[in-house]
Amino acid sequence: MGIEVEHLVGGYSQVPVLKDVSFSVADGEVVGLIGLNGAGKSTTINHIIGLLTPIRGHIQLGGVDLKTDPSAYKQQIAYIPELPVLYDELTLQETLTLTMMAYGLDVEKTWIRAHELLKTFRLDNKLNWFPANFSKGMRQKVMIVNAFMTNAKVFIIDEPFLGLDPVAVHDLLQLIEEARGRGAAVLMSTHVLANAEKYCDRFILLNQGEVKVSGTLDQLRAAFPDVGGSLDDIYLALANGERND
Amino acid sequence: MVNVMTDLQKLFSQRLSRHAGQLLKYLRLVFTDHFVIALFFFFGALGFAYQNELKTLTLGVWWGPWLTMLILVITLQMGRLATLLEPADAVFLLSAETTLHQYLKHARNYSLLMASFIQIAVGVVLLPFLARGDQMTLLEAAILIMTQLITKAAWMNWQLQQGVQQEKHSIAQVRLVNWLGAIVIFGLSLFVSVWVGLIAALLALSASIADLGKRWQLGQLAWQSLITNENGRMMVLYRFFNLFTDVPQVKATVRRRRYLDPLWKLVIGHSTNPYLFLFTRGLGRDSDTFGLITRLTVMGMIILIFLTNQWASLVVMLLAIYLIGFQLLPFYREYEGKVFTHLFPVTKGQQLSAFKTVLTDVLTICAVLFVIVDVAVNWSWLRLLIDVVAMAAELIIFIGWYSGWRLRKS
Numbered sequence: 003m004g005i006e007v008e009h010l011v012g013g014y015s016q017v018p019v020l021k022d023v024s025f026s027v028a029d030g031e032v033v034g035l036i037g038l039n040g041a042g043k044s045t046t047i048n049h050i051i052g053l054l055t056p057i058r059g060h061i062q063l064g065g066v067d068l069k070t071d072p073s074a075y076k077q078q079i080a081y082i083p084e085l086p087v088l089y090d091e092l093t094l095q096e097t098l099t100l101t102m103m104a105y106g107l108d109v110e111k112t113w114i115r116a117h118e119l120l121k122t123f124r125l126d127n128k129l130n131w132f133p134a135n136f137s138k139g140m141r142q143k144v145m146i147v148n149a150f151m152t153n154a155k156v157f158i159i160d161e162p163f164l165g166l167d168p169v170a171v172h173d174l175l176q177l178i179e180e181a182r183g184r185g186a187a188v189l190m191s192t193h194v195l196a197n198a199e200k201y202c203d204r205f206i207l208l209n210q211g212e213v214k215v216s217g218t219l220d221q222l223r224a225a226f227p228d229v230g231g232s233l234d235d236i237y238l239a240l241a242n243g244e245r246n247d
Numbered sequence: 248m249v250n251v252m253t254d255l256q257k258l259f260s261q262r263l264s265r266h267a268g269q270l271l272k273y274l275r276l277v278f279t280d281h282f283v284i285a286l287f288f289f290f291g292a293l294g295f296a297y298q299n300e301l302k303t304l305t306l307g308v309w310w311g312p313w314l315t316m317l318i319l320v321i322t323l324q325m326g327r328l329a330t331l332l333e334p335a336d337a338v339f340l341l342s343a344e345t346t347l348h349q350y351l352k353h354a355r356n357y358s359l360l361m362a363s364f365i366q367i368a369v370g371v372v373l374l375p376f377l378a379r380g381d382q383m384t385l386l387e388a389a390i391l392i393m394t395q396l397i398t399k400a401a402w403m404n405w406q407l408q409q410g411v412q413q414e415k416h417s418i419a420q421v422r423l424v425n426w427l428g429a430i431v432i433f434g435l436s437l438f439v440s441v442w443v444g445l446i447a448a449l450l451a452l453s454a455s456i457a458d459l460g461k462r463w464q465l466g467q468l469a470w471q472s473l474i475t476n477e478n479g480r481m482m483v484l485y486r487f488f489n490l491f492t493d494v495p496q497v498k499a500t501v502r503r504r505r506y507l508d509p510l511w512k513l514v515i516g517h518s519t520n521p522y523l524f525l526f527t528r529g530l531g532r533d534s535d536t537f538g539l540i541t542r543l544t545v546m547g548m549i550i551l552i553f554l555t556n557q558w559a560s561l562v563v564m565l566l567a568i569y570l571i572g573f574q575l576l577p578f579y580r581e582y583e584g585k586v587f588t589h590l591f592p593v594t595k596g597q598q599l600s601a602f603k604t605v606l607t608d609v610l611t612i613c614a615v616l617f618v619i620v621d622v623a624v625n626w627s628w629l630r631l632l633i634d635v636v637a638m639a640a641e642l643i644i645f646i647g648w649y650s651g652w653r654l655r656k657s
Contacts, residue, residue, distance in 0.1 A: 051586075051589075051590055052589065052590070053586065053589055072592075073592045073593075073594065074592070075592075076590055076591065076592040077592040079590060081586070081587075081590055083586055087585055087586050087587060089525065089528075089529070089582070089585065090499075090501050090533070091501050091528045091529045091531075091532040091533055092525070092528055093503075096524070096528060099524065100521050100524050100525060101587075103519050103520070103521040103524055104521040104587075104591035104592065104593055105591075105592065106519070106592075132501060132503075134501070
């Protein structure tokens with residue numbers, strides 16, 4: 003279950019960015035999607051959330067295929083985009099209400115959870131403001147609250163740490179832990195390797211649209227035996243390897 | 248260093264020629280042939296009326312100086328400091344901050360020249376009134392206009408001073424000086440003597456020059472306020488041009504419009520369709536679409552007030568509803584650019600039905616308003632019946648069939 007990507011070939015035009023990408027994220031697992039700029043991380047994510055149609059290959063969420071049952075497929079996703087996306091005309095309160103309506107959540111119960119999260123991220127006194135006018139970090143927090151107030155089975159998180167203050171980073175990591183504890187599958191793309199190393203169960207290293215290596219940190223160490231122990235070292239080795247190609 | 252100086256001096260003329268080119272482009276679009284002819288007639292009629300009024304004016308009316316003062320004080324506020332600074336300057340020119348004085352002086356001079364045109368134009372139009380209403384001699388009137396120009400120069404310096412000082416005056420403080428100072432100077436001119444007013448204006452100017460001289464030496468600029476002011480000034484221009492043509496810089500602003508909140512509840516009821524939630528707020532708060540609907544509706548109502556012919560009224564009503572509905576159709580795709588719109592587990596059918604609900608509500612309100620105005624002006628049962636039947640038929644055809652066909656097609 004969780005996320006299953008099989009032999010995915012895809013991209014924005016007929017020229018594929020992703021060349022035969024396969025990986026999976028099990029329920030109750032946090033997987034880091036790692037790679038240089040332009041490696042295909044965001045493209046992979048856009049395919050998983052259904053913005054792009056695969057040229058070849060399959061993606062399943064919780065055993066559901068996007069083509070056969072789009073509604074059930076999307077119902078499972080909570081998504082935090084790389085850049086905050088908000089409706090200009092909705093207040094913070096209305097933004098969250100809209101999400102609850104769209105996902106058919108129990109409004110009263112979800113609001114209890116939402117209020118907790120808003121308090122954590124110090125947004126609880128801004129319910130009647132337009133979040134589109136917030137600072138980057140605060141808008142990012144709105145996206146986090148928006149995603150984590152749901153009981154989604156699949157979390158897709160694209161580069162979540164940029165612009166967040168250290169307290170918020172800590173709180174977000176805790177939320178991710180909680181989601182894992184509930185049995186959700188979490189796919190997170192990031193360049194902040196220190197966080198990834200600490201919180202991800204497994205890693206997928208993308209390079210030029212292909213999965214270079216994947217596995218736990220120990221498995222990665224085995225694949226790059228001479229470079230050093232940390233994810234940082236492995237990542238740099240990968241980057242240098244590409245430069246020398 | 249010398250190099251930077253000369254380059255920065257050229258910078259203002261570069262900016263100015265680009266700015267002028269841009270203004271020219273838009274002015275060509277504003278002053279089309281028809282508009283010029285309309286303006287010609289408008290100002291001709293205005294001038295004619297002014298002339299007739301002057302003839303009937305008793306010499307030296309008591310309210311003459313008061314009216315003059317009001318006009319001069321308001322005119323004085325026109326013509327802002329145009330620095331032509333851009334947001335990126337705060338980053339790229341920050342290191343050249345201390346050498347920007349020349350640039351800003353050029354900007355001040357250009358702004359003053361532009362503002363002087365307005366001041367002189369108003370002064371010239373005012374001349375006959377000064378002669379009759381205030382019983383001034385030509386010399387006195389000329390000195391009054393001179394006072395106006397000198398005060399404007401002082402005000403321009405004062406505006407520039409806001410940009411080169413670090414302590415910030417509150418808006419209230421600035422306004423107080425702008426208006427009260429002008430009232431004092433023109434009060435002296437009109438109620439004491441034009442010479443006293445002139446001296447007061449000269450004092451204000453020399454004070455502003457001395458003050459500015461002191462600030463220059465400190466060398467720091469209030470970038471934030473300089474850039475905000477310049478953006479604000481450009482926005483005023485763009486908004487004006489936007490009345491005539493599409494200006495890409497004018498982005499729709501969002502207004503909260505709290506008073507519409509009960510309306511949403513009424514429209515949405517117990518529906519759980521998220522699109523209904525989104526479309527209602529979007530339409531009500533997006534100033535572009537909201538403004539368009541209200542403008543068309545008000546215009547339709549005004550036309551209906553003046554039309555007595557039943558069939559002409561009916562055509563206007565049908566046309567207005569069609570126009571409003573047609574202009575609303577693109578709003579269906581307003582949110583396609585937002586990723587969450589695609590992520591929501593919601594069907595296309597729900598989106599379409601929500602849009603139709605909103606369309607029905609908006610058009611029904613417009614139609615009811617039109618019918619009310621029409622029958623209020625020309626009451627008859629028959630007229631009411633025909634209006635209602637025609638409107639209902641149009642709404643059914645437009646919403647039930649036409650809108651769906653259009654939206655599927657595009």
